[in-house]
Amino acid sequence: MTEIGRPPLIGADALLTQTVERLLDERCPPEVAHASEVFGRADADLWKHLSATGLTTVGREPGRADGGIVDAMAVLRACGTHAAPVPIAEHGVLASWLAQRAGLDLPGEMCTVPIVDPSDRLRIVDGVVSGRLASVPYAGSATHLAVAVADAGDREWLAIEAMDQVNIDASHNLAGEPRDIVDIDAGSTIAALPPGTLAALRRRGVLSRVALMSGAMSRAVQLSATYAHDRRQFGRTLFTFQAVQHLLAFAAEHAANVETACWVAADALATDEDDPYHRVDIARVVAHEAMEVVSRHSHQVFGAIGVTKEHELHLHTRRLWAWDLEWGTPVNAGGALASWLAEVDPIRRWAAITAVGATG
């Protein structure tokens, strides 16, 4: 019988995870997210501390072929747990990676990347990018914007715009996070990107949302479980009611499932950015299912106070609903997954599902 080796653990560097969690525990209590929504800006103080510890560019590491994506997802997960109001996915996971692929240095302190949206209208003519971007995270706080675009001949380019050269119309997602409409019409730094970058960018975008959601779900489950142990009605804690235990249990199960899917997808992208086994689509669908259960059940356990502005829960559940549909939809991801498997040679379908060996 073939010898089986020790399976490699998929996980981020333990020290890194500890560092980011501690920093956020200290610098990002719920008030920070509440305040950011009121002022409509990224939290500059938090950003400063994250930058100083190198956590804003962990998605890009010189000399690492995979760009440290597993570590990056651990950072995002922690940010999701704290509802950190900063464009860390955009700057750290997307912009820095795009710049690296184009052979450029990432300019500026805070770089954002537009969420690819069907209503984007972009043109690239004679090396000049112009048009309208429908959803740019934290455009009002960022110093630069990194836009990846394909020209009429399907060649891919990276344009880096200084934010003071573009027109910003403020808007928000369901969680009150800035998702601004930006008009570009100035010429700026433009560099060629390797073919396939746009597709790979979308996958990183989806994965970034899955990681953020995974963190938010853990926090929502933790909050509601703690509450159920504290809150007393009918002379006993909510937790002593089996109906409540089951709400929490099912939510916790789904939180474990999405975390699994997140690591599997991160590892898949680290191995092959083309994601031949569609692990990112899988993660999108699993995150969607999980967030439906977690958001519904955590609100159910909290009762009325959970839907108040004052309470912490909505910081997480509104983000779950918002992030679920950013960078593509679960319904399209599910469809892509099934369509892909339908095209695989029947003899190789099980191998495609297990992602062990070639699908052909």
Place this chain on the structure above:
Amino acid sequence: MTIERYPIYATPTGEAELRAEVREFVLAHSTGEPCLGMRARHDPEFSRRLASRGWVGMALPARYGGSNKSALERWIVVEELLALSAPVGAHWIADRQTGPLLARFGSEEMRQRFLPSIAAGECWISVGMSEPDAGSDLANVRTTATEVDGGYEVNGTKIWTSDAHTNHYVVVLCRSDPLTDDRHLGLSQIIIDLASPGVGIHPIELLDGSHHFNEVVFENVFVPAENLIGEQGQGWAQVTSELVSERGGPDRYMSVYRLLELAFEHVPDVIERYAADVGTLLARFTTLRRLSMSIAVMIDDGVPTGGVVPIVKDLGTTFEQETVRTLRNIVETSQRLDHHADRFTELLALATLTAPSFTIRGGTNEILRNLVARNLS
């Protein structure tokens, strides 16, 4: 209060090759007729051949006929066997739980007596836990084992005893000591020859027409003292460890894999039209199995799995039911079970009838959720 997190692993080296070996073997020695996972056919010849390849009793020590393989290696082989509908029915329980139970708690004499034939695929064993008054509440068992000269006299009734009508032995959970304040104390596990005088086996037919469950009545059945497994009165701890093997493995999500596979073959137009719904099923399936793999690695590492096992069981069996529900929603099917039906139609009809049992067998999901909730304290 922190939420427990579980390790996730990437593919180990050798996995692709091992799966290919198993696949080649199964295709050479069985018809590959689709079935619903662990409701696999009873095929003594296949069990013996599989055992001679070293794939039965894998995790048992080599000195008893096993191959000292890891839980992970067994997980890979078992999942591949289920994916191919291999006829593993005869040796399934003995391999999955009784062999490990005896290896862990049995006396040296008992291990020598049973393990070699379990590893040879030739000793088939049933689980005697549930009773008419003890289902989810297993500690409520009433079957008694009274000490007599040379052994025990067993009286009581077990129910839902799979394959008692074809197997050699049954491991019976019984009350061997007087009941005290703690119902979990005073229980023992005794292995009983199903051909013993006083054992009555009565078939229970299920709604799908199948017979694998039985009611087994013990009337003054004499069992020699050396058939006691482990320590008298310590049965509860032993059963708890045995149930882990039952609950976190591939049989908890593989029941409907062949059904999905057949859907892709038989109704590709439906798959395409409802791709998003099918994709949802695939996404759940591909993710769950990674958690099940983690359980195997955690077992090898000696890490407690009590938190993650019920998650796989609950989500896995729920996924199995959702698969049947989704397919029935999107496919036009005659729902026939006879020779007028193609393989997909027949398996879907059978799955429809069997689906309620997915979330009941091996512990009802409601109990499993209680266990998950306990971890949120």
